[in-house]
Amino acid sequence: MTRRTVDRTGRRVRLAGLLLAGGMLAAAPAAGEDVTFTGDVAPILWKHCVECHRPGSFAPMSLLDYDTAKRYAGVIKRRVQERLMPPWHVDRNVGVQAYKNDVSLSDEQIATIARWVDAGAPRGPGDPPPPPVFRKGGAWQLEAELQRPPDLIVRSTPYDVQANGQDQWWGPSVRVDGIDEPRWIQAYEFKPSYPGGMKVVHHGHAYYRTTGGDGRELPIAHYGVGKSYEIFPQDVGMLLPAGEAVVRWNLHYAPFATTEAVPDDVVEVGLWFHPEGVTPRIETAGEVLFRVDRMGGMPRGGDILIPPNSYKVIQGIHTLDRPALIQSFRPHMHTRGKEMSIEALYPDGRREMLGKIDNYRHNWQITYLIEEGAQPLLPQGTTLLFTSVFDNTAANEINPDPNQWVVFGRRGVDEMSHMWVGISYLVEEQYQMLLAER
Ligand code: HEC
Incomplete structure (x- = not known):
């Protein structure tokens, strides 16, 4: 059985990091018919x-049984109408609309x-269809799709997550044997421990540096709740050098789904390589951080100062000194974050909205993986314009306190803003080649 599911338009859909099994569809009942x-x-x-929403996962309740679904009926209706659930927060009116993981x-x-x-959430006659078959807890999600376990696994050192519900950070550097020959990464997965880690790891990064190399760190994995893997587009890869290496971990623990301690938590990253001898046409930089709060070189907090009970808009620009292909984007703000968008200002003066999240929720760090043909192909000299909107009013349901002044900071109650953009920088010939293929 394929682990990708097919939606009603026949498109393959996949949730970044979370495969949905199944594929059964029910036609919408006609008006007047009972919905059960x-x-x-x-x-x-x-x-x-x-x-x-099943036992043992990180969501609050299981929707596998009728009684629970009925008990939650009111809030289910609201969450789906607001398009907060399932977690997919892209604006449906502007920007790219074709995503691999929609x-x-x-x-x-x-x-x-x-x-x-x-109608009062009626049960209806008979039984529901059999529920989907779930992946075993703690298994690699990509194993089924890529049909093999990872080619290389690296691990963080254990961290005792405290039961105090507070933000905690862990940043060990761990020596690894590495690989004998350089290889091209085709996919990666970042896997918190099961079942404890998946309830407490909020986001994390892993950087790979060979000890004999030039000191350059390769971002081999970026994780956030809602995003745990990436498969690069056809023809795209990231070159992992050979030799002994050090993996630097940057883990943010924010116990969001449990109040219990999680002792000795270890995070793993699995890497899948392109077959030996295959050289992808395009080398990707992976997810690159574009700051909007202009933290780099600026006094911290210099750009974010949100008065109580108010909105704030900040923007950041970045001009591409090379042509580029954009594969994905993943906005990051904290609890006051409301919207975030990326626009292209082309050298010829045109302006185009590439993607906009109009329903941002701090719990979710979703990577919006753009379909192959729809990936923006940008000429050298294009300026990327990032716009972030903060809502520090009481209308923001997850605002911890609308009466606070909010400044830049790493804690969830402070603010920041950046976008992770999955980007491949191109040389002019590659750009022309891809343009001609469109
Ligand atoms: C990717 C995992 C995931 C999927 C898919 C998902 N949910 Fe959720 N859901 C969560 C998590 C985690 C929470 C708690 C955090 C939050 O509210 O964002 C949640 C919260 C909720 C809540 C609020 C519960 C409360 O007590 O307030 C409702 C209702 C809900 N989900 C319904 C749904 C429905 C209906 C679907 C499918 C149409 C769905 N969810 C799909 C993970 C998911």
């Missing part, structure tokens, strides 16, 4: 929700859920 759990709603939940519900599916809730 067993007949209409369960198939939607099976396909779009229960990979997370897990959003269709308008009909949302209407079906709303009608079911409004």
